[in-house]
Amino acid sequence: MAKAVVTLYGDDARVYGSLVLSQSNEDAKTVIVGSLKGLSAGKHALHINVFGDVANGGSSTGGVFNPYGKAHGAPEDEERRVGSLGNIQVDEEGNAKVHIEDSLVKLIGPHSVIGRSLVIHENEDDLGKGGHELSLQNDLNLSIQTLGTFSQFFYMYTCFHSCINQFSMKILISIVCLLYAVQADENIPQCNITALTLLFYNDLTTASQCQVASNYTFMPPSAPPTSSDISAICNATACKGLLPLITKIPACYVGPVYLGEFVKAVNSTCGNGTNTPVATKPNYALRNAPVASVLVFLFALFYGLY
DSSP states (O other): OEEEEEEEEOSSTTOEEEEEEEESSTTSOEEEEEEEESOOSEEEEEEEESOOOOTTTTTTSOSBOOTTOOOOOOTTSSSOOTTEEEEEEEOTTSOEEEEEEESSOBSSSTTBOTTSEEEEESSOOOTTOSSSGGGGTSOTTOOEEEEEEEEEOOOOOOTTTTGGGSHHHHHHHHHHHHHHTOOOOTTSOHHHHHHHHHHHHTTTOOTTTOGGGGGOOOSSOSSOOOHHHHHHHHTOGGGTTSOGGGSSTHHHHTOHHHHHHHHHHHHHHHOSSSSOOSOSSHHHHHHHHHHHHHHHHHHHHHHHHO
């Protein structure tokens, strides 16, 4: 998925607008949507020009983008230039809504329009049907009214700083971790399930669920919790009913080094004969922790983009 945005402006400050372009892959149509204000009522030619230099009122933008050397035509014509997008209709109040789906305009590939300019002309485009020989080669009497340059546009959110604290995001990440990073192990004792759960979910656990949660803030971890920390967690019986679904996250979140130290600390404190030491198959989680970390990052990136 590629996206681009162009902000349009004219000599008259009342003329402005913006368009967003999106293309899912190189073979897909490019969708152009947006709105414009301040234009004179009627039809106005809409073109993509070769260059993105709009500093001189459009005189440096070059001609209409035409990488295949085609004659001038309408958007629906087989013989047409890539940059010929036809006309937009402006209402009596000077407003125009734009929605175009075009198979020749590309954001992906060697003929991408990113970095080029979008030009709206004062007059109507004759679409190569003006009855004049030059009509097939050029646009007659099309002075520029407004223009702008396409630039890359990213829908990117800082999910690891904001979205990560949302319950739904954590649940989704936990599912990814559960599927790709850990192996179900019914021998993990309830005491140790609690400890592992609280490592990641202390901020989601309310006092009614587990009063001890508010006493621990070792996420993100800087060092393994002490034996007294783990003992307090293990003894917090109110926590022992938390769902096993979210207990395996540390295997892919905290990384192999920290998890290894944490496992040792929990084993030394909670493995007292009545509880099985934590994770009877710890090597699986440790071995897959780096892979899972990458998967979590890609998942969060995808979640942020879409």
